[in-house]
Amino acid sequence: MQKIPLMLAKADMIIGRDVFRGDTQVGIPVCGRGTVLTDSLIDRLERLDVQTIIVEGHPVWEDGDLSLDDMLLDLSRRFDKVKDDPLTARLYAIYKANLIKSMGDDGGRQAE
Amino acid sequence: MDDKRSELKKIIMDTKTLPTLPGVINKLNMLSENEKSSVQEMAKIVSSDSVLSARILRLANSPSYGFYRVSTISNAMILLGVNVVKSLALSSSIFEIMEKNSVGLWEHSLAVGVASNIIARKLALSECEEIATAGLLHDIGKVIISLKCSEAETAILAAIREQEIYMREAEQLVLDTDHAEVGAWLSKSWFLPDKLSEPISFHHNVIQSDTHRVKTSVVHIADIIIKASGFGNSGDIFVPKIQQAAWDCLKLSQELLAEMVEDIEDKLIEVKNFSLEIQA
Incomplete structure (x- = not known):
């Protein structure tokens, strides 16, 4: 999942987390998780003063963003001392699978 | 080397050398000991x-507790319990220092508070709010080391690297x-209840926690999950080992751990937002 400014939102992106009015975390969501964005929905969110949204995958790439390969390398380094420990290795496997899943279809982007 | 240890212990046990604790805390201590109050x-x-009220309410509205609309101290006491509010009052000056000087550690602590609450x-x-507070406070010893032994801190960071x-x-x-030991001295000096001081003292050594091993195990697992996620900066480069005693004590399984990680990762976005709002 990725947090992006609303101005970078495009039709067909999928909302990853409920969106609330004015970027707060309280009240009734104005747009639910799993909703597919349309141009008119983006206009409506703008009018409701929503500044940022969280979308599925990693559709927007900016300078400094790590590629999936880089993220997996960082993860592997963090677990360097405990990969042979059976319990902690389970946590490593969970994080590795989550990273691959969360990067969605754009996960294949290679480090530049 | 032992001199440094004794010196540090002396500094911590002498409350006058620590960030000022308001007189309100003494009055609160006296009242909370009286059953009729x-x-x-x-x-x-x-x-x-x-x-002090503003600081407590800010912590009470942090994602660690998940209430978000705690607007009065009396609400905080009802929702979080007197023990939690007292602990937040005691530690609020330490958090103030953390927010300003160690944003990475502040984010790590907030995240471990959130993760402890989710796991609990x-x-x-029972007592999820107290477990969240133990998570929030678990690395409080690091702030004291940084505050009172800045030269040693430089040597510590160099040794890690x-x-x-x-x-x-x-x-x-x-x-x-x-x-962890420095945190234990501080907990003693502040008269924190065992349910908070044990997780602070033994989150790296669960087996030593006798009375509150479940709470200590939760904070131990929460700390490791947050280190695994790479969120904030605890000072550690490597993820520590999950201790068998904690795994057994909480009766964990791969499936349960995966569900916990998913819920925690979901909530970390809120923690980041909360931290950014405070820094602004």
Whole structure:
């Protein structure tokens, strides 16, 4: 999942987390998780003063963003001392699978 | 080396050398020991100090507790319990320092608070707010080391980098003690209840926690999950080992751990937002 400014939102992106009015975390969501964005929905969110949204995958790439390969390398380094420990290795496997899943279809982007 | 340890212990046990604790805390301590005193009476005492009240409410509205609309001290006492509010009052000045000087550690602590709460709820444990508070406070010893031994802190950070060791190993090398023991001294000096002081003292050594091993195990697992996620900056480069005693104590399984990680990762976005709002 990725947090992006609303101005970078495009039709067909999928909302990853409920969106609330004015970027707060309280009240009734104005747009639910799993909703597919349309141009008119983006206009409506703008009018409701929503500044940022969280979308599925990693559709927007900016300078400094790590590629999936880089993220997996960082993860592997963090677990360097405990990969042979059976319990902690389970946590490593969970994080590795989550990273691959969360990067969605754009996960294949290679480090530049 | 032992001299440094004794010196540090002396500094911590002498409360006058620590960031100022308001007189309100003493009054609150006296009231909370008296069975006849009401929550309203205690809330009135805390509310009389507006700066302290604002700090407590900010922590009470952090994602660690998940209430978000705690607007009065008396609400905080009802929702979080007197013990939690008292602990937040005691530690609020330490958090103030953390927010300003160690944003990475502040984010790590907030995230461990959130993760402890999520794990506790997932396992249907009682006293979730107290477990979240223990998570929030678990690394409080690191702030004291940074505050009182800045030269040693530089040597500790260098040892972590150069020797590729865990922070507590580096602390032992340089100071002959570590942040968990320093946290234990601080908890004693503040008269924190055992349910908070045990997780602070033993989150790296669960087996030593006798009375509150479940709470200590939750904080141990929460700390490791947050280190695994790479969120914030605890000072450690490497993820520590999950201790078998904690795994057994919480009756964990791969599936349960995966569900916890998913819920925690989901909530970390809120933690980041909360931290950014505070920094702004």
